[in-house]
Amino acid sequence: MEIRSIRGMNDILPEDAIKWKWVRDVMHEVLERYGFREILIPVLEETRLFQRGIGETTDIVEKEMYTFEDRSGQSLTLRPEATASIVRAYIQHYLFKTGKIEKYYFWGPMFRYERPQKGRYRQFYQIDVEAFGSNAPSLDADIIASLYDFLTALRVPQVTIELNSLGCPKCRPAYHKALKAYFSDKQSALCPDCKTRLVRNPLRILDCKVETCHELALNAPTIHEFLCEDCQNHFRHVRNYLEDLAIPYRLNPLMVRGLDYYVRTTFEAVSENLGAQSAVAGGGRYDGLVRQLGGPDIPGIGYAMGMERLIMILQDSLNTLSWPCDIFIATLGEKALHLGISLASKLRRMHQVCEFSYEPKSLKAQMKLANRLGARFSVIIGENEIQGKSIVIRNMETREQMFLPLDDRLSEKILALLEETP
Ligand code: ATP
Ligand code: MG
Helix, strand or coil: CCCCCCEEEEECHHHHHHHHHHHHHHHHHHHCCCEEEEEECCCEEEEHHHHHCCCCCCHHHHHEEEEECCCCEEEEEEEECHHHHHHHHHHHHHHHHHHEEEEEEEEEEECCCCCEEECECCCCEEEEEECCCCHHHHHHHHHHHHHHHHHHHCCCCCCEEEEECCCCCHHHHHHHHHHHHHHHHHHHHHCCHHHHHHHHHHHHHHHHHCCHHHHHHHHHCCHHHHHHHHHHHHHEEEEEHHCCCCCCCCEECCCCCCCCCCCEEEEEEEEEHHHCCCEEEEEEEECCCCCCCCCCCCCEEEEEEEEHHHHHHHHHCCCCCCCCCCEEEECCHHHHHHHHHHHHHHHCCCCCCCCCCCCCCHHHHHHHHHHHHEEEEEEEECCHHHHHEEEEEEEECCCCCCECCCCCCCHHHHHHHHHHCC
């Protein structure tokens, strides 16, 4: 074939899409219990939004964005993450005036120009959760709890929350300085990217995936020696609440997250069986972001979860999911098809998944089709059935058959049979 999908952008075919649908069903259910409400945002934004919102020195803005000019010469970018867009919407629609904590969730594709590999794509999907309007540590704990509950409801194996505090604009500069001093001595051992990071944003080095940089980072000074009193108190409260909730967490002073806007609490959810791409979700507090994007000084916190990595971890447990088909209606002859098509429509209005053969086929071929569709039951309507005023219904698993009278109550009787069969 000549035209193929773009590298790193995948088709999700129905046999996999059913797994995605299940994850989304759990998402709606769990997150709405926490009071998050769904929000929808555009795929395209002005490039400036991400430059200002994510930060010029982040990997995303430096080298991963899909940026282009539209026909009017305006610079647009396919969203690489959702937080900046949701903050923009929050400001644009004056949602800070509602007099309550605004809590949102979102689901959709993100775009990053990365080197495609397992668990890393150029179009990937994220579930995104955000809350605005409070800097109370109980909100941090509640946000983390929603993430943990969500992953538990999805039956993600061996989830641990990695937790850190990144301090605030008051205490972080001293830490920057200390990191700069520490890594300056060891400059020659740093990867080329980290040499630049050393000048522009030394915190980023802690996040580097190159082995030699990672080893140096292990002995670097930690932020915890530099946190101001407010940040220390905030962090202590968050940890206490997490302990109340019995959420397993591990302190990771090297976790800095890939975005510049984070302050104080940052966290990642890791699953032991993801290997190199172990983080399935990550997030943190971004108290300065709303103001930075032109809104009032309102704190916020949130997280993003990668759908592909989630599905990867869940693969085995989701293999049993398939698209349901309750009933297949086999018809022989035009008269039977007239009856069959109306019966299908009645059963569908009764919330049953119902299929029939559009084309004339032998009974054998239609039964084969019923099996391919995974139908639980088949109804057979032919000339004899119409004359004898009764139809055959077959349990496709046990192959048991029974007759049902062909009258006005046929659809109700089929429904009763479906409901009493496990
Ligand atoms: P990584 O360190 O793996 O590059 P990140 O810090 O860039 O991740 P975030 O921006 O925090 O990731 O996005 C949150 C989640 O989105 C990640 O934990 C991951 O599950 C998912 N994710 C990020 N980038 C990709 C990608 N290119 N392909 C698939 N999933 C991704
Ligand atoms: Mg990344």
